[in-house]
Amino acid sequence: MNIKRIVMAGGVLATAGAIGFVMQHGESAQARYAVAPVADISGTPSDPLEVTGIELTSAVAGKTSKITSNVDAKNMDAKVAPEETKEEPAIRTAALDDVALPSMEEPAQPELQSLCNIEMAAEAAAAAMVDVSLKANCYPNERVTFHHNGMMFTHATDAAGNLDLSIPALSENAVIIVAFANGEGALANTKVPSLEFYDRMVVQSKAKSQLHINAFEFGADYRDEGHVNADSKRSVSDAANGVGGFVTALGNYEQGEALVAEVYTFPTGTSKTMGDVHVSVDANVTVANCGLRIEAQTLEVSRAGKMKVQDLTLPIPSCDAVGDFLVLGNLIQDLKVARN
Template sequence: MNAKRRIALSVALLTAGLASGQIVQNLSDDPASQLAQAEPTPTAITHLAAKSDAGLATPVTALPPPGLPVQALAPAETPPPSVAAAEAPKAASPLLAAIAVGKALKGAVAPALQSAPIELARLETPELPQPAPLAEPVPDVVANACPLTLDLAPQPGAMLGITLLAPCQSNARVVLKHGGLAVTAKTSGSGSLFLTLPALDREGAVSVMLPDGKTAEAQLAVPDLDAVQRFAVQWTADDNFQLHAFEGDADYGTPGHISAADPHLPPAGAPADGGFLTLLGDATVDLPMLAEVYTYPAKPGVTARIVVEAAITEATCGRDLLGETLVSSGGAVTVTDLTVAMPQCDGTGDILVLNNLAPDMKIAAK
């Protein structure tokens, strides 16, 4: 009797388990559509206690195929209320309860998720002031604001035409150097300087220096210097010398006498017909550097005699005069120091004459 009851109870539990598995499978595909079918009529269990031994032989109703609701094993009998009440909670398993809760939550959350979008408050962005336009870049012309240029040009008679442009150096003292010669000059109000310089060497290198230390250099070859001979004397400030040349048989004041008073300069751009004297240097600047350059005649057979004079004045008496002589022959330059011991000041008005231009020069009073 007990064995039969256990068998019947096992069959009922197996039937309920298969039904639950079928419900889970169906609800996994579509929980909403399967929920209605997930609540089948509780399977009727034969009340074994009320049956006689003969009724126990009744065959067990076959299980329905998967996917169909489980039918009552004994539709003819209605289970006692106690058994139905006990089995009803099993039909509403936790899985079915969770599905029902999920369905309810889905219905409650979906409208919330589909609610109208939240409109954010519009922030008013203040209008920023337009940036000021960038200033045009200033060209880097500081370095060229005060250009310094030196140009050389060939001139007849082995002369060099010099052009100096220094816009920021108006009325400025300029030191000009070439071939051992050093003289001062002065720029114009516009900072320009134009002069003609006798070439002393073939290279024709010339340099200038301004008061602020700026320098400029230029070079121009002088190929026709081989046919020219030159003699020069230079000094500084009050150490004054005078150069005299006597061509042929000339004497003081006669034709052929060449000096600062009558330099015999050829017309501009024209070749010289004889010897001539070039006066160099500006005596109006501070610490003037002066020179006189004599160019020998280019005519063959013409000779010239040269003397250097030093006047005895209050500025030169009683001291030594310092200077230099320069000889240019065939493009080669020889520079020699010149020192003259001047007489005392009681001889003011006299003139010292240097007759020989050799290294052992002698000074004689005139």
């Protein structure tokens, strides 16, 4: 394998300290990733979406919660006509012996309602996952951003305004928030007690950064059975049965300036195999990110313990290196799996 080591003095910043870099080229990189060409989605970064006006209508785990509209009918700057001070003239009718008819009152106007009925439900699932169901019938094919315990990713509803996802929980009291571009959104929560049996590592950034997690379980090398990434056949059931870990890819790359995340889950508390698990983060060099300085973040949750957060700034090589990739070998701490 043709490997070129890159020494970067002060080029990469991370709270973990020094990060090991290996740059791999040409056929080896192509064989390893074998992904479709990535469209250039560079542009002016968008600010994080701000969720406002959230009203949690049910605190029971797994129940549907909804949000009211940002528009508050009671506080709108509507112009109110001044009160009339003149007395209303009586209406005289000769046929009724000059009896005055009662004055006519204008019917009350209904209050302004929410622009859309957004509903969201969350339910704990196997391997400390959370099954999320979003229903927003007036937001078909609409961009939406998910927020969960520091993790953010961008997705889109379908033609009916619905979206179903399975999200790795990062806290036992899992709170999931969604926000549309106009500030409307929803919130749901559920308890995930099984998180105490799992370790999780997250890398998140913009889609053009092309960052990916690779785990090498118990001495595995590239393409071995124990090499686990987003393209592996590993699933939730493997982790639930203590066989090994799996990677969940979150986010829709087709959304411009999309936020994406990859999450590696390992069943530390129930693993049938003991030993070390090495985890690395790789950066593909593409036409969308070559020559740029990208920003990313890693999140690590150890068996429902305190989360470890690291911010990363990484200079990507020039466009002459398109097709190669960088390996950040020491960014995420290796797992030590021992018999319980």
